[in-house]
Amino acid sequence: MSKQHGSIRPLSVLDLAPVLEGKTPTDAFHNSLRLAKHVEQLGFNRFWMAEHHNMVSVASSATAVLLGYIAGGTSTIRVGSGGIMLPNHAPLVVAEQFGTLASLYPDRIDLGLGRAPGTDQVTARALRRDSLGAGNDFPEQVAELQMYLSYDNHTSAVRAIPGEGLDIPIWILGSSTDSAYLAAAMGLPYAFASHFAPAQLHAALKIYRQHFKPSEFLQAPYTMACVNVIAADTDVEANRLATSFYQLFLGIIRGRLRRMGPPVDSMDGLWTEYEAAHAKQMLSCSFIGGPATVQQGLQAFLDETQVDEVMSTAHIYDQDARLHSYTLLRKVFNELT
Template identity: 90%
Template structure:
């Protein structure tokens, strides 16, 4: 192991997962417990993602939940990974995050995505008269920036609070489209490689090649999300991962369910085709004992050269989830 120490920030993406036999309220308490835990460990950010109409995810009212997390912590940055901007009026987002940034100065991040974060039927319910609104995502980002700028103090519509506050905006992506936008706007870029790894390398290359310095960022800054399930041994981690695989299998089959306890093996639970599909979409997953996870992450960082890693852990037992992040932080200190 290298003794050079941590050279990249390490962060957390949480979805307020709801387990079998659990309520959303319990999921929220677990998320806060996790945030406090990783804050003590020295993680940089704790982000939460907007999803809708999913029985296993309780982070639909993302801005509300971020206030709960920020209020229960003191130093870790708290933000959205992300807010699905076409679901909302930019003014409302500016006011919500302006409120958060006023309550918790220098701790709030605003990650923005263009996908609905749900199925098309639910997207229609969310967007009403703005069906297919993702096509105007660049204009929406610019409108949001305008509301948050100090220069807007003479504008006819103002975000109070929000105006003039320093709230870092990130562009999120799972394909190459948002890479062009993040580069053109000179904003940091986060890629969802934890479920959509296919275009990761192409998107990072596009972003870096086309990046234009801005008042917000002088050089490209990239972050990639990965799945990490760490335990004392490979066998223990692989067993924990069966909860994640079963959850993902429900997504593949269109039968959403809450995450259940781990099982001994996925053999006979999914078909060879389903297993192959899952392995393809979850190729940026690092599952095993500390040595196995460290080697996998080191290869990933060597290949991608990302500036920051944000990890998510789909683990049924809360104590095992906390321990996984503890192991990750310990081994990450030795990744160069």
């Protein structure tokens, strides 16, 4: 995985299969595939999906199953997890699932791993049953997963078939500095969730780069940051589209999860001054506006972070508007340095 800069810096997508008001998870899956095909044609590098549970607005809970649907409906774009929440799963099962995907779709599957549950603690207990740790054994789980995917494991009593010996790139995901140390120590690429947890982005990137140890997988640090991008033809229209995103986030703040609803003319009266400030702090790595506004914001972000790759996510209610946002983003990104 080589460093890429300037106009050839890769641009990717994170999708959560959002469920819209009045729609079903089936609709969400069809929208996700439509988006994947669209961004593939635009030359995006990866299409990742995130594991979340017990959320009415997110349908990507069975992430590996859904990735098979996306990979089967596309032909060139890399498809992967952003991420699989490894403490929820036995490493052997993950190795078998992604070994199956990589066997069906060679050289196209990525395995991003996170240590958080991707849900609330009650649901985490239901998922994990006998394993109720808080991700404290995450490094050991990653190492076990790597073992199952290695060719050297072919003489062991427990083997991942398929999976063993396949070249499936493993990424470490993080929203704090903890995983930065792990990714650096293991010599793995590092993806940061700045789209909802930007506070420690710069510290995590610095730690990862300073402590990185070359490995058989990666010779030099490789960083990716996820950001929110809502682009439209004008700043006014983009800010209107963003109100769907704000309402969704407001539900998270209040603990009242809901499906993503249509945009409104203004958030005034819908959230308090405190809630607005809290949301905008957590969503500071968001670029919302017309092409010029988005380009200016993204250029400043790249200048500050020097990340090797950008992953974007767009919480937009209208699917045509969402596709158009990614079309505009592709054009804008081509102009960045």
